[in-house]
Amino acid sequence: MNADQRRFEVLRAIVADYVSTNEPVGSKALVDRHNLGVSSATVRNDMATLEEEGLIAQPHTSAGRIPTDKGYRLFVDRLHEIKPLTGAERRAIQAFLDGALDLDDVMRRSVRLLAQLTQQVAVVQYPTLxxxxxxxxxxxxxxxxxxxxxxxxxxxxxxxxxxxxxxxxxxxxxxxxxxxxxxxxxxxxxxxxxxxxxxxxxxxxxxxxxxxxxxxxxxxxxxxEHPEERMVLGGTPNLTRNVTDFPNSLRQVLEALEEQVVVLKLLAAARDSRTVTVRIGMENEAEEMQTTSVVSTGYGSHGMVLGGMGVVGPTRMDYPGTMAAVRAVAAYVGEILAGR
Incomplete structure (x- = not known):
């Protein structure tokens, strides 16, 4: 493993620990918790380099480090493939969505499911008329x-x-x-x-x-078009679980989510049902959303994208799990609409 790969492993370990504990991560904890195969002195040097490169930062009150938007971006870009959901998870999604009675029910169920699977705010756009x-x-x-x-x-x-x-x-x-x-x-x-x-x-x-x-x-x-029926939102209380993820900006984020135009703009990026788009922090155009990450994709059938869906959460999120859930739910919604 060359030095670059090793530093990426250190970054990946910092992302994993920070996402699960919401505590800044120190070099000793990394060495104890992860099998990095190098000394704590090497890990400290790697962390210093990652910090110089702007991939991690030190919150002023702590000795540990946390990933920056740029660090999360590198982490997401190097996820070579989205981990598939387990067979049981896929069957649960299918069973829940197959019970839908009509389009409104499909939309409501997908949003509820996505919010439960990811523990974030879920957004589903109605099929564009x-x-x-x-x-x-x-x-x-x-x-x-x-x-x-x-x-x-x-x-x-x-x-x-x-x-x-x-x-x-x-x-x-x-x-x-x-x-x-x-x-x-x-x-x-x-x-x-x-x-x-x-x-x-x-x-x-x-x-x-x-x-x-x-x-x-x-x-x-x-x-x-009926603009008032363009999207369904679910799981907003999930944002308030970790108020610390949104220093001074939770109210702004909640207000922006009520502004359908802002959210529809976020989903507009998801014009392809084959790829999952991730926008992290400052990559979001809307200023109110710059403490959030948006994971979205298109859904549709027979090669035609009918709308977008995704989740909005803090930048400290489980990206691989969230991306897998968004992709799986979008695929099932596309299949259901194709079969109607």
Whole structure:
């Protein structure tokens, strides 16, 4: 092992001990706890070099050292592969997510699961509607003058809307309307479906024109993005377990998490479902998030990324375990949405 590799082993040992104990790590503890195969004098020299390189730092009240953002970054970059979860963990994830009833339930369950697995704050973005296609539109008469429209997309999203027609229409007209709507919208991306629907009232026979106008205006509303439904957050109390991880900034972090825009920006980096992105401390653009690390990835099916998910926690986190959990949950959510 050359000196560089040995110093990295010392850094790795400092990261492991600091993450598990939340106490600055001294050279004696490293020699006692880790089989580094060198003397404590060598370890002290290595720690001095790591400190010069800005990879570890000494908190002023302690003789020990803690990793810096730069140290965590080197540690994460040299994780050659993310350790896979055990078979039991994977089966538990699958069983929990397979019980989901609909898209909202999938989102809620994933966020709860991710927060439990990582003991951090979990964030899951709803499938981005602009990338969804319309699978089917159902038109259900509630009364002779009132219809319920059910819009189903390929991502498992179901949107229900009521339409008051202002006039009575018969079952035959409802059937004709259903056929026209489905032939205009089925298998189209939402934006294209919206454009197609906008043209339908003009093409409708005069006796259906008024009803069609009302139905189409409600459908267009459904096809446009709903920003208020863009993400689900879970496990916020996990942040407050270790207030010392956020000196003077916990309130800022909690406020930033409430600002959906900030969190969605963090997830925007996760545009690929094959890689897990880790942003550490100052690498986060949003100032309020610079005492946190964000581990995120995309989820989707058939090569299409539908949204992002990830966790937000202190920079002192179990990176290998967190990255494995984020990747595993994302993979299952993608599979579930593909099968719906």
């Amino acid at each position: 602009t990338r969804s296609t319309v699978r089917h539109v159902e038109v259900v008469p509630i009364t002779p003058a009132r219809l319920m429209l059910v819009l189903i997309t390929d991502t498992g999203r179901v949107d229900q809307r009521m339409v008051d027609l202002g006039d009575v229409i018969g079952d035959d007209e409802v059937g004709r309307m259903r056929t026209v709507l489905n032939s205009a919208m089925a298998e189209k991306r939402l934006a294209d479906a919206s454009a197609a629907v906008a043209e339908l009232p003009e093409q409708a026979p005069s006796e259906l024109r008024d009803a069609m106008t009302r139905v189409c205006s409600v459908l267009i509303e459904s096809l446009v």
